Amino acid sequence: MSEVDIKNIGLKVGLEIHQQLDTKKKLFCDCTPIEEEEFSRKFSRKLRAAKSELGKIDPAALFESTKSKTIVYYANPRSSCLVCEDEEPPHSLDISAKKIALLISSALESKIFSEIHVMRKTVIDGSNTTGFQRTMLVSQGGHIEVNGEKVGVQSICLEEDAGKLVKDEGNHRFFSLDRLGVPLVEIALDPVEGDPKFVKDIALTLGRLLRVTKKVMRGIGTIRQDVNISVEGGGVIEVKGVQQLDQLEKIIEFEAKRQHGLKLISDKINQIGFTEISRKEDVFDITDIMQECNSKIIKKSIKKQEKIFGIKIKKLKGIFGFEPYSDIRLGKEIGQLVRFFGIGGVFHSDELPNYGIEETDIKRVIEKLDVQNDDAFLIIAGEKISVGFAIDSIINRIELAKEGPPAETRAATQNGDTIFLRPRPGASRMYPETDIPTVKVSEKELSEAVSNIPKSWEASIKELESKYEINNQLAEQIFDSEYFEIFEQICSKKQSSPNFVVSILCSTITNLERSGLDSSLLNDEQIMKTFELLGEEKINKESIEIIFEQIMSKKADNVLQALEKASITQLTDEELDKILDDIIQKNMNKVKEEQSRALSGLMGIAMKEVRGKASGKIINEKLKAKIQNFLN
Structure with missing residues (x-):
């Protein structure tokens, strides 16, 4: 199994950047976006897919509704209100968010519309209490220059951020409302020929352009990349939620390998002459013949009085286990798909006997399904309704495998892989928002946006070097980091040298992260308090790393507790x-x-x-x- 040749598979990559705006309030209410740890309110909802004005149901919404999840929301009056809970109509659009969107559009030379219409985008995974996300197209066209090349801008939208997923357990999904409704700008770029490093440079350049405005939020989760990836002969795959630039390259490389692997699998399927699977003739209830099976999953399903089904797939023997590249298999794709219906797994004939399914079980299944020498089969177990939906999805996915990688939405994982999330949404997911009037853009607002376009990133770096007397490398490091604002606050006290502050914020914290510690536990308030103690000579420089280590490893909740637990006292x-x-x-x-x-x-x-x-x-x-x- 050779490695994929990225340059010769027709790889194309388009970026969508989602950046939270620093307006200190939400887009359609006056709530302050505060990261909450405690919630005084809790309520639940069931969301369902509804037809659009054209009488169609969006495929992504339909897929989510088949999971039949109950959505539980956590709320705190400090960061959410009745608008967030969908118990009150939205208020007027936040003017400061509109101004920032116009400024960013102007900086990218994108053509701004004189009227902005608020739309509803159907989202029923529970991340929005309303069942939709409010979004508005602000401008189209424009470009950004990266490494001497112009990359086109397709569109710039202003929209609400979604609720934050707390956990997903069984038939319940839990969200907090502190992030719901935070203003976001979405910038969609033209696809480029797929050099993963160039795509990373595009994301870095665009991120820097946004940061020089000093009107966007910083830190993990405040900027997210969705990546549209395709290879020649395949559908467009959207990968959601890439938060770090290092992850971006890995994900593009993985998707290139996965998609081209699926293309090679489709070539093999078409050579065989596979036609279709009949829901009526090729799906069998095999619960009674699996009663003696030693598989833990099968035993568990029988104990819960669930159903076990066998699916016969004519002529596909060897295809589910075929690996054109390492770990790229149609069987794995099917396995990921069924997990979204709350089903523990699916067994395919190419991997059996295994997992407690023995030769005697296989023989009974072959007889029941009338499997011939070149046929394959699948075994799936679970609760009858969810198994029914899963079987329909499996049949659909196997038939789509003839066409190569199907268009779908996938989620990024921390190790740079992707997993199936849902089908791609259709055009019917978007419709007009009836509660908010058209938003006008005046000539005065346009000229104000143009006159406020900030200096370039390069000029901002030079200004930093001069202001804090630090070298170019340190200036770039701190400006690109999530700690830039706290850096400026610490340096304004003039108690520590800027060189030392950058070293702590960019090197010390990063080194602790590499040791497996969690930097999200270390907030700006704790960093500021640590440097204040240093300025008052109550601790020395060497104590800072110990304090941060205590907090990032959950041994201490705050700076004073860290001092106590690590027994940091000054020697005489x-x-x-x-x-x-x-x-x-x-x-x-x-x-x-x-x-x-x-x-x-x-x-x-x-x-x-x-x-x-x-x-x-x-x-x-x-x-x-x-x-x-x-x-x-």
């Missing part, structure tokens, strides 16, 4: 002298042998022993003097 001169004298006594031979060069090794021992309890500079000075005295 006498205590420090005693420790350093002991270190020299224990390492006399090393000092005699290496002379003044022994300082480096002893410094490492000392820093480990007094970690966070004394300044590295003072330790170095004292140790140097003590070594010299000893040698004299």
Whole structure:
């Protein structure tokens, strides 16, 4: 199995950037977007798919409704209101969000419409209490320049962010409303030939253009990339929720491999001459013949009095297990699909006997289904209604496999893979919002937006270098990070050098993350408090990493608790002298042998022993003097 040749498979990639705007309020109400940890209200809803004005049901909405989930919402009056709960009509559009959208459109030279119409986009996965997302097309056209090339802008929209998924358990899905309704700008770009690194550069350049406005939110979750990816001969696959640029390259490379692999599988299916699966003739209830089966999934279903079905697929023997590239199989695609119906899994004949399904079980299934030598079969178990929906989806997916990778929506995973989410939405998901009048754009607003276009990213970096006397690399690092605003706040106190602040915010925190610690537990307030203690000389520089480590590992909830748990207290001169004298006594031979060069090794021992309890500079000075005295 060779690696996919990305340059020769007709790979195309289009980016959609979703960026939260920093307006301090939501798009259609006055609620403040605050990240909540506690919720005083809880209510539940059932959402269903409804027909559009054209009498059609959107395929993505229909798919979500087949899961029949109950949606539970958590709310806090500090960050949500009756508008968020869909118990009150939306208020007027937030003017500051409109101004930022016009500014971003102007910066991208996109043609702004004189009238903006609010639309409803059907979304019934539970992330919106209304069953739709409010969105409005602000402008079309324009471009962004990346590495000397112009990349076209398709459209710029202003819309509401969705609720935050808390957990998904069984037949219930849980969302919090603190993020619902936060204003977002969505920028859709023209597709480009699929060089993953170039796509990453596009996302980086666009992200920087948004940040120089100083009117967008920063941090994980405030900017998300949806990526539209296709290969020659396949449908467009939309990958949702890519939050980090490093993840973007991996996802494009994975999807290129997956989609081209599915294209090779479709070629093989068409060579075989597969036609179709009959829901009436090829699906069998095999519950009674699986009673003695030792598979844990089958046993569990029988105990719960669920149904077990077999599906015969003519002429497809060997296709479900065929791997054109490592881990790319039609069987895996089917397995991901059925999980969305709350079903533990599906077994295909190419992987059996396995998972407790033995030769005797296979023989009974083959007889019941009348499977011939070149036929394949699937076994699926679960609650009758959800299994029925799953079987329909499986049959549809196998038949689509003849055409190559089908158009669908997938979700990004942390390791750079993607998993099936739902079918692609159709045109019938969008319809006019009846509760909000047309929004006019005046000539004055247009000229104001043009006159406020900020300086370029390069000019902003040069300004940073000059203002804080830091080098180009550090200026780029801090500007691109989520800690830029807190960096400026800390530096405004003039108690720590900007070089040191950048080092802590960009290197120390990143290193702790690489050790598996969670930086989302460390908020701006805790970072500011730590630097205030440093400025008041209540801690030293070495203590900062210890404090952050305590908070990011959940050992402490705040800075003061971290100080207490890590026993960070400042050593007196006498205590420090005693420790350093002991270190020299224990390492006399090393000092005699290496002379003044022994300082480096002893410094490492000392820093480990007094970690966070004394300044590295003072330790170095004292140790140097003590070594010299000893040698004299």
